[in-house]
Amino acid sequence: MTDCIHGPIEGHRHVGVKDLATYRAVHASQMKLKEQAPHEVSEPQHAYINQGRWVVDCKCVGAGLTSPSFGISCCFDCGAVYTHILFPADVDAITHALLQRDNVLHRNWTPDESLESLVK
Numbered sequence: 001m002t003d004c005i006h007g008p009i010e011g012h013r014h015v016g017v018k019d020l021a022t023y024r025a026v027h028a029s030q031m032k033l034k035e036q037a038p039h040e041v042s043e044p045q046h047a048y049i050n051q052g053r054w055v056v057d058c059k060c061v062g063a064g065l066t067s068p069s070f071g072i073s074c075c076f077d078c079g080a081v082y083t084h085i086l087f088p089a090d091v092d093a094i095t096h097a098l099l100q101r102d103n104v105l106h107r108n109w110t111p112d113e114s115l116e117s118l119v120k
Helices: 008-015 020-031 093-099 114-117
Strands: 039-041 048-050 053-057 064-065 081-082
Touching: 008 064, 039 114, 064 114
Parallel strands: 039 081
Antiparallel strands: 048 053, 053 064
């Protein structure tokens, strides 16, 4: 069992992501290889947890990792950088509840699920 819900550091550590600046730099570098430019999207997007990872869906039907400490999400498919991520007020309680589940595949939460429902 891991001790956190994963975000960009854990999900992209293999390419050097260690903080917000390197997340943006790695994303920009990957987009350059695809001959696409990163572009910021300020429209609010809800974060959710899928298999132990904080995720934000992208309009291109891709998705990107995020975390409450980063507050942005980069889509490596189309180049979008979502800059207005909405997290639940009870992040710590949700995280605690999910980390009680041994199987990472069962660590899922969506914004329409109450904490009470999650705990049950």
